[in-house]
Amino acid sequence: xxxxxxxxxxxxxxxxxxxxxxxxxxxxxxxxxxxxxxxxxxxxxxxxxxxxxxxxxxxxxxxxxxxxxxxxxxxxxxxxxxxxxxxxxxxxxxxxxxxxxxxxxxxxxxxxxxxxxxxxxxxxxxxxxxxxxxxxxxxxxxxxxxxxxxxxxxxxxxxxxxxxxxxxxxxxxxxxxxxxxxxxxxxxxxxxxxxxxxxxxxxxxxxxxxxxxxxxxxxxxxxxxxxxxxxxxxxxxxxxxxxxxxxxxxxxxxxxxxxxxxxxxxxxxxxxxxxxxxxxxxxxxxxxxxxxxxxxxxxxxxxxxxxxxxxxxxxxxxxxxxxxxxxxxxxxxxxxxxxxxxxxxxxxxxxxxxxxxxxxxxxxxxxxxxxxxxxxxx
Numbered sequence: 001x002x003x004x005x006x007x008x009x010x011x012x013x014x015x016x017x018x019x020x021x022x023x024x025x026x027x028x029x030x031x032x033x034x035x036x037x038x039x040x041x042x043x044x045x046x047x048x049x050x051x052x053x054x055x056x057x058x059x060x061x062x063x064x065x066x067x068x069x070x071x072x073x074x075x076x077x078x079x080x081x082x083x084x085x086x087x088x089x090x091x092x093x094x095x096x097x098x099x100x101x102x103x104x105x106x107x108x109x110x111x112x113x114x115x116x117x118x119x120x121x122x123x124x125x126x127x128x129x130x131x132x133x134x135x136x137x138x139x140x141x142x143x144x145x146x147x148x149x150x151x152x153x154x155x156x157x158x159x160x161x162x163x164x165x166x167x168x169x170x171x172x173x174x175x176x177x178x179x180x181x182x183x184x185x186x187x188x189x190x191x192x193x194x195x196x197x198x199x200x201x202x203x204x205x206x207x208x209x210x211x212x213x214x215x216x217x218x219x220x221x222x223x224x225x226x227x228x229x230x231x232x233x234x235x236x237x238x239x240x241x242x243x244x245x246x247x248x249x250x251x252x253x254x255x256x257x258x259x260x261x262x263x264x265x266x267x268x269x270x271x272x273x274x275x276x277x278x279x280x281x282x283x284x285x286x287x288x289x290x291x292x293x294x295x296x297x298x299x300x301x302x303x304x305x306x307x308x309x310x311x312x313x314x315x316x317x318x319x320x321x322x323x324x325x326x327x328x329x330x331x332x333x334x335x336x337x338x339x340x341x342x343x344x345x346x347x348x349x350x351x352x353x354x355x356x357x358x359x360x361x362x363x364x365x366x367x368x369x370x371x372x373x374x375x376x377x378x
Contacts, residue, residue: 002378003034005080008091009069011037013044014242014266015210016291017103020147020172020366021091022047024101027371036085038076040068053079066127069094073131089374095134099143099374105288106154107132114286136161145169145370148289148310167373171311172366177271177295179355185275185300192276196238203234203341206277206301208270208292210241216283216306217248219333223283225255226334231341237261237281238273274299278347279340283324283333284309296320298358302350304336318357320350 006025011018029035029049036051040060046052055075062068073094080088080096090097093104107128111120119125135142136159144161146152146168155161179185198204205224209215217239224235237260239248245263252258274280280296282305290309297303297314303321305312312323322340324332340347 001034002032002087002375003036003085004028004374005036005038005085005088006091007038007076007088007094007097009040009072011039011042011044012242012266013268016289017091017101019174020101020103020370023172023367024089024370024374025050027367028374031371031375033086033375038079040072055079064124066124069131070127086378087374090135093128093131093135095131097135097142099145100135101145101147101370102151103147103288105151105286106158108158109151109154110286133159138162140165143167143373145373147171147366150308150310151288169369170365171289171291171294171314171363172370173291173294173298173363175364177274177298178358179275179298179300188272188275192272196276198236198276201234202236203231203279204277205235205237205279205281206240206273207237207281208240208273208295209282209290210243210266212239212241212243212245212248214284214286215241216285218251219283219328219330220281221248221251221255221257221261222330223281223333223337224257224260226330227338227341231338232260235260235341238277239263240265240267240270240273242266270295271299274301277301279304279337280321281337282306282309283328285328294363297354297361298363300351300355300358302340302347302354304333304340314357314361318354318361320354320357 006021008021025035026047038053042052055072059075060068060071062071077096087098088096089099091101091103111125136155138160144166146166152166207217207220224232239261242265252261274296280301280303282290282293284306287309290311293303293305293309293311293315297318297320303315305315306324306328307326315321316323322336324336
């Protein structure tokens, strides 16, 4: 029997990488493969038939993440040597992978463009740079499953990785994100807004995704603060994801927005929020893909985002919102947010264009194509 080892540092139910892992692993399982999972932490239900292996705390105890991850790599190599598998698939960069699912951006590029030169002297940098090189070095054998073509030039600039080792995957959005028929969508929206106390004249923004700093939540709060007073008072913001909320709650309080935004943990009823909101705002600093952009598109929710997102081009092609160019300027976001909030007719047209585009788009094939590439030759 083919046994596949899937490796990721942490599993929780509402992360984009984690959802992709689960759907790919489940697809491989349906095709007859045994699934073994190595991780430092697992939250939520374990699918039937998955063999979950977590290291003893004493084996990976450390004060910093990079040391913990380094110890995890050593433990993992020992465990796989004792109990081998057919193929090793990693969702984080590390040595010893047969297949790497490239959900993260190029670490070497970020270290040189978003950090000062002293950062590259730190042990943290040395660890993660070595882990990335183990995957992308030209002499490595790891197959690389790309979910965005934005990062490939950066990897090749730093590591000269051959083209033959890159495999592009289509998007993989849950079909339940598709908008239901209009009567049902209207009913869901009405019930949702009643439940959360959203008045008819209120304008609801949603920002969805774990990693609030990377997703640009600070930019969102500054943009809301910059709105004209009468418009700002109508705005509500729901932020959904798994991350530390305290710095952003403090920022919201300092900006006088505490009563206008709520931070909610990850949840499984995101389609209700997409149907109940007036605009998805996603001014990310870094974003390899931005799955939530396509989820909003399928739901017919207009999107305001930044060009760094790998999936932003779908929003531009569908004319389903606005993509802010790089380099990012806060003033551009401020103006764009005001424009979208003051023109309901343009939001309605964006919804119509999004739904028309979604009828022909193929956004659900990622797990099947990834499984094809993982199982190829076995």
